[in-house]
Amino acid sequence: xxxxxxxxxxxxxxxxxxxxxxxxxxxxxxxxxxxxxxxxxxxxxxxxxxxxxxxxxxxxxxxxxxxxxxxxxxxxxxxxxxxxxxxxxxxxxxxxxxxxxxxxxxxxxxxxxxxxxxxxxxxxxxxxxxxxxxxxxxxxxxxxxxxxxxxxxxxxxxxxxxxxxxxxxxxxxxxxxxxxxxxxxxxxxxxxxxxxxxxxxxxxxxxxxxxxxxxxxxxxxxxxxxxxxxxxxxxxxxxxxxxxxxxx
Amino acid sequence: xxxxxxxxxxxxxxxxxxxxxxxxxxxxxxxxxxxxxxxxxxxxxxxxxxxxxxxxxxxxxxxxxxxxxxxxxxxxxxxxxxxxxxxxxxxxxxxxxxxxxxxxxxxxxxxxxxxxxxxxxxxxxxxxxxxxxxxxxxxxxxxxxxxxxxxxxxxxxxxxxxxxxxxxxxxxxxxxxxxxxxxxxxxxxxxxxxxxxxxxxxxxxxxxxxxxxxxxxxxxxxxxxxxxxxxxxxxxxxxxxxxxxxxxxxxxxxxxxxxxxxxxxxxxxxxxxxxxxxxxxxxxxxxxxxxxxxxxxxxxxxxxxxxxxxxxxx
Ligand SMILES: Cc1cc2nc3c(=O)[nH]c(=O)nc-3n(C[C@H](O)[C@H](O)[C@H](O)COP(=O)(O)OP(=O)(O)OC[C@H]3O[C@@H](n4cnc5c(N)ncnc54)[C@H](O)[C@@H]3O)c2cc1C
Numbered sequence: 001x002x003x004x005x006x007x008x009x010x011x012x013x014x015x016x017x018x019x020x021x022x023x024x025x026x027x028x029x030x031x032x033x034x035x036x037x038x039x040x041x042x043x044x045x046x047x048x049x050x051x052x053x054x055x056x057x058x059x060x061x062x063x064x065x066x067x068x069x070x071x072x073x074x075x076x077x078x079x080x081x082x083x084x085x086x087x088x089x090x091x092x093x094x095x096x097x098x099x100x101x102x103x104x105x106x107x108x109x110x111x112x113x114x115x116x117x118x119x120x121x122x123x124x125x126x127x128x129x130x131x132x133x134x135x136x137x138x139x140x141x142x143x144x145x146x147x148x149x150x151x152x153x154x155x156x157x158x159x160x161x162x163x164x165x166x167x168x169x170x171x172x173x174x175x176x177x178x179x180x181x182x183x184x185x186x187x188x189x190x191x192x193x194x195x196x197x198x199x200x201x202x203x204x205x206x207x208x209x210x211x212x213x214x215x216x217x218x219x220x221x222x223x224x225x226x227x228x229x230x231x232x233x234x235x236x237x238x239x240x241x242x243x244x245x246x247x248x
Numbered sequence: 249x250x251x252x253x254x255x256x257x258x259x260x261x262x263x264x265x266x267x268x269x270x271x272x273x274x275x276x277x278x279x280x281x282x283x284x285x286x287x288x289x290x291x292x293x294x295x296x297x298x299x300x301x302x303x304x305x306x307x308x309x310x311x312x313x314x315x316x317x318x319x320x321x322x323x324x325x326x327x328x329x330x331x332x333x334x335x336x337x338x339x340x341x342x343x344x345x346x347x348x349x350x351x352x353x354x355x356x357x358x359x360x361x362x363x364x365x366x367x368x369x370x371x372x373x374x375x376x377x378x379x380x381x382x383x384x385x386x387x388x389x390x391x392x393x394x395x396x397x398x399x400x401x402x403x404x405x406x407x408x409x410x411x412x413x414x415x416x417x418x419x420x421x422x423x424x425x426x427x428x429x430x431x432x433x434x435x436x437x438x439x440x441x442x443x444x445x446x447x448x449x450x451x452x453x454x455x456x457x458x459x460x461x462x463x464x465x466x467x468x469x470x471x472x473x474x475x476x477x478x479x480x481x482x483x484x485x486x487x488x489x490x491x492x493x494x495x496x497x498x499x500x501x502x503x504x505x506x507x508x509x510x511x512x513x514x515x516x517x518x519x520x521x522x523x524x525x526x527x528x529x530x531x532x533x534x535x536x537x538x539x540x541x542x543x544x545x546x547x548x549x550x551x552x553x554x555x556x557x558x559x560x561x562x
Contacts, residue, residue: 011375013376013489013490013508013509013512014508017375017378017379019379026375037489037490092347092357093350093351093357096351115343118375118376118489118490119374119375120374120381121359121373121374121375121376122357122359123343123347123359124346124347124350124357127344127346127347127348127351128347128348128350128351130348131347131348131351131352132351136420136421136422137315137344137348137422139340139344140340140343142483155340155344156340156484157340157341157427157429158340158437158438159429159430159434159435159436159437159438160428160429160430160435160484161427161428161429161484162313162424162426162427163424163425163426163427163428164422164423164424164425165421165422165423165425166421166422166423167421167422170422175490176483176486176490176491177483180477180483181477182477210386211350211354211356211357211385211386211387212356212357212384212385212386212390213384213386214374214381214382214383215369215382215383215384216369216381216382217374217379217380217381217382218379218380219378219380220377220378220379220380220515223534223536224536226532226533226535226537226538227536227537227538228537228538228539228540229537229538229539230539231539231540231541231542231545231546234539234546234549234550235553237537237539237550238554238557240537241498241519241521241537242557242561245498245519245536247440247441247497247498247518247519248465248498248554248557
């Protein structure tokens with residue numbers, strides 16, 4: 001099985017989010033970038049397939065040279081080869097279109113992307129990619145088994161889950177559940193050393209126009225002050241919730 | 249020209265998120281002098297949507313959900329009604345279908361929108377609610393996903409015309425074989441009130457009072473990430489940046505410290521109440537009401553007081 005994992009390079013979850021240049025750009029000063037958590041669950045599931053049945057794993061990311069650290073980490077975890085499409089990502093449509101153009105003749109059986117990147121929260125790359133390639137598609141995928149070309153999967157729905165059957169070739173939008181937190185792999189020294197000699201191909205983008213543009217940014221209003229309630233005066237809380245907040 | 253709302257319905261009845269989508273579509277249509285039309289799956293009676301400003305309902309019936317067939321049906325309706333904007337919710341099904349429609353119709357998909365457009369841009373949540381982007385659409389058709397419980401539900405009584413509409417079948421090999429939902433429980437996505445508890449509860453055996461509090465309030469239960477990682481609660485209850493997003497009216501955080509990843513996922517909730525022994529817990533900075541106290545003492549008392557309140561006010 002040939003697997004491709006799409007990697008988004010995102011601010012670490014603890015990052016403070018600020019904007020610069022008159023609020024037109026995300027300010028990356030002092031921000032640590034990591035593999036998007038949803039993609040890391042997907043990569044770990046891909047590693048499971050590799051260990052179980054000898055699947056090959058390529059990873060791909062759209063971005064400038066700064067995303068190579070995340071690609072190298074993916075190689076250190078166990079991916080075989082990496083591809084970087086050398087352009088700053090604009091919207092999800094252009095990212096998916098660039099990826100589709102590069103991989104359309106590579107015949108991947110399974111493409112694993114994250115249900116969304118935790119930076120721009122677009123959640124559209126896997127679905128658009130599936131459509132462009134004519135692959136089957138399962139979003140918010142929380143379990144995935146492959147037998148030959150038959151797929152059994154689960155996806156999250158409101159209040160529960162749906163069990164699905166599908167077939168390869170397939171794109172999933174993955175998330176926690178594909179594997180659990182405890183299954184995530186930290187690269188070991190040997191992995192880090194071998195990653196250095198694994199191929200990382202840099203490809204010139206074809207140049208896709210974006211369908212949407214983030215013109216400016218701002219931050220949500222900060223909270224007004226908290227009202228403290230003494231632990232022995234819970235009637236006061238109920239009163240506030242009923243009369244002021246009007247939520248009970 | 250028109251604004252088309254994709255409405256899923258829940259076995260024929262409309263959820264709050266459906267009515268929010270209808271309200272938004274109606275307001276947008278009014279602002280652009282066009283008609284608000286709804287494409288409604290599996291509801292015989294769409295008259296409730298008229299209350300929220302929808303003047304025409306295209307009714308589709310299906311046996312079960314199928315993303316590519318739903319997407320194809322939406323595409324036909326979009327073209328037939330010359331829609332320039334398609335509005336959908338943030339449900340799992342909407343987030344499954346919208347990218348497929350976007351790719352097929354070369355439309356910009358703008359998810360997590362929190363209000364009507366202003367000066368040509370849609371405000372939407374980004375960076376897991378830590379930022380807001382103002383997004384301009386460059387394509388002829390826009391697909392707008394509404395972040396739950398943000399625009400709200402607005403009445404606007406309108407005469408509604410109901411017409412049957414054909415489902416477009418699909419050759420997709422991806423098929424639903426079964427669904428499992430807890431029918432006796434309110435889902436986190438649909439709940440007005442969510443009662444969430446963290447590692448401060450010490451162990452799974454202590455969740456009885458959390459479930460009771462949720463029951464008294466008609467709330468869904470949720471938990472922090474370590475609680476689900478340790479197996480104290482099911483993963484489906486994990487909320488936060490890497491779990492489910494919460495955007496309810498009232499959120500109780502009990503024995504949850506308020507780590508940045510937790511807050512990112514729940515900060516869209518309107519009113520937040522924190523119960524924590526540690527007055528320095530970061531969640532107090534993000535909450536509306538705070539109680540410094542031991543959950544094992546405060547929660548049982550709160551349950552009793554809420555029961556008394558409910559019986560007086562019902
Ligand atoms: C990549 C990444 C992603 C993450 N995503 C998420 C996410 O999506 N959701 C999430 O929740 N976390 C997430 N986390 C974890 C997060 O950083 C915190 O570790 C986690 O939220 C802490 O959970 P907690 O508040 O239950 O536990 P703790 O931080 O241990 O807090 C327990 C709290 O309970 C209080 N307490 C103790 N006893 C009592 C008592 N008797 N009564 C009342 N209060 C009491 C304590 O004062 C403390 O504040 C993520 C972390 C990483 C690195």
